[in-house]
Amino acid sequence: MQVRLKEITKRFGSFTAVNAFSVTLEDGEMICLLGPSGCGKSTILNMLSGILPVSGGEIWFDEDNVTKLPPEERGIGLVFQNYALYPHMTVLENICFPLEIKKVPKAERVERAMKMAKLVHVDQLINRKPKELSGGQQQRVAIARALVKEPRLLLLDEPLSNLDARLRLEMREEIRRIQLETGVTAIFVTHDQEEAMSISDHIVLMRDGVMQQYDKPQALYDNPANQFVADFLGNPPINNIPGVIRNGRFVSDDGQAEAALPIVKGINDGQKVNLAVRSESFVVAPDNAAGTLPCTVTGVFKMGKEEMASFTFGPTAFRAYIDLEEGLKEGQKVQLAFKNRGVFLFDRESGVRLV
Ligand SMILES: Nc1ncnc2c1ncn2[C@@H]1O[C@H](COP(=O)(O)OP(=O)(O)OP(=O)(O)O)[C@@H](O)[C@H]1O
Ligand SMILES: [Mg+2]
The missing domain is CATH 3.40.50.300 (P-loop containing nucleotide triphosphate hydrolases)
Structure with missing residues (x-):
């Protein structure tokens, strides 16, 4: 019925x-x-x-x-x-x-x-x-x-x-x-x-x-x-990386880290956003790759079949499933890119989805 x-x-x-x-x-x-x-x-x-x-x-x-x-x-x-x-x-x-x-x-x-x-x-x-x-x-x-x-x-x-x-x-x-x-x-x-x-x-x-x-x-x-x-929805929960758009770039709230991300193209300058990325949607990119998020590795974890690493972008910490054959080490600087799915942009005040 x-x-x-x-x-x-x-x-x-x-x-x-x-x-x-x-x-x-x-x-x-x-x-x-x-x-x-x-x-x-x-x-x-x-x-x-x-x-x-x-x-x-x-x-x-x-x-x-x-x-x-x-x-x-x-x-x-x-x-x-x-x-x-x-x-x-x-x-x-x-x-x-x-x-x-x-x-x-x-x-x-x-x-x-x-x-x-x-x-x-x-x-x-x-x-x-x-x-x-x-x-x-x-x-x-x-x-x-x-x-x-x-x-x-x-x-x-x-x-x-x-x-x-x-x-x-x-x-x-x-x-x-x-x-x-x-x-x-x-x-x-x-x-x-x-x-x-x-x-x-x-x-x-x-x-x-x-x-x-x-x-x-x-x-x-x-x-x-x-x-x-x-x-x-999602376990682990989606990673929200807060930032603000300045001159078309995604900048951490403390201004210490920034990235030229294609996803923020067309978003108004000064808009406060959350870059929301599922833990399975990150990949480690080559050092000089464009359009990536510059991060610092803060830990690597192996739990049975799961391999995870933790990162910081400016003041924000998050975790991602990463193939540890990449040989990541604590303290290392890496460029993170994104897969085609599981990456969104939300307006921080209203929660409205922008991308
Ligand atoms: N008879 C009532 N009088 C006043 N408020 C009520 C009454 N019944 C429900 N509410 C309120 O309405 C809202 C929705 O209640 P409801 O029981 O539908 O929630 P729920 O989603 O089923 O929550 P739960 O997962 O805890 O069962 C709550 O804030 C509740 O306090
Ligand atoms: Mg109920």
Whole structure:
């Protein structure tokens, strides 16, 4: 099902938690809502489910305007962080429960619940109570219970945050498998960039109630819309080298280092910028190469298969993946050039992307 949000806004008193948020989410996709704590992810999910009324804007499911529809008429399956299974019911009874509410006949209920139990791999556990299950198994049951009604939309709010690191990895692959097998359109809330990058078709990245970018995971990384997006994605984080443009050159804030970089061509004199470079996007250039960043090597590191070096450009320190066969030594002066991808220029005040 296609989900269209038109300028949806949520105000709590004078505080705006979600501000004129518009996006169209495509049928059958897994979409991650990503952003730091408090940016409005759960608020958006709760407006989609109908638990929270909107303060403004419209929500459309395919051709239906559902903005004013009560939650039970929206055809939604919900999965939360804390599983929220009924403790006195068995696994099978838990999965059956939404169908019982809908007065589906018992035989059909059990048949559909068993199908779901198989899909999420808890069919061996159907007679157990929730307290006799691991966290991952409980979350599987919660997903089966959310899917048994065959919802038009599956909403998952940080479903993995109660699980330990190893189980998180396993369960995120499982959620993706289940989503692909059922073909259900799903919105998955997380503040974990790696989780979002690894399982989604598209990511919505939020900040302070405002959408920053809606894109495919790799496109967010390769083509960030602004400084916030560039900083939010990537591990290690992107290197920001502050500088100011003087006579068409990139000059460190203390004026001690400068470079004639093609990337700053056409930028206004006096503009304060961040040269943002992913750690994998530096290369060591020959000494007299043009258009490079003159730096000093401050350290070299080997960590298993990873080879890194640290550098300074004027007062700014940063790290890069560098092939150490270059024979770099601490204290050495080098010219750093850039690869074709992972190099951006942002306005320092507004965060607007310039290049
Ligand atoms: N009922 C409410 N009354 C007042 N403010 C609220 C209410 N619910 C949420 N907020 C505020 O709205 C903002 C967004 O909250 P929301 O729960 O959507 O954030 P989130 O992105 O889900 O964060 P987290 O990652 O911590 O779960 C926060 O600043 C929060 O304090
Ligand atoms: Mg939340």
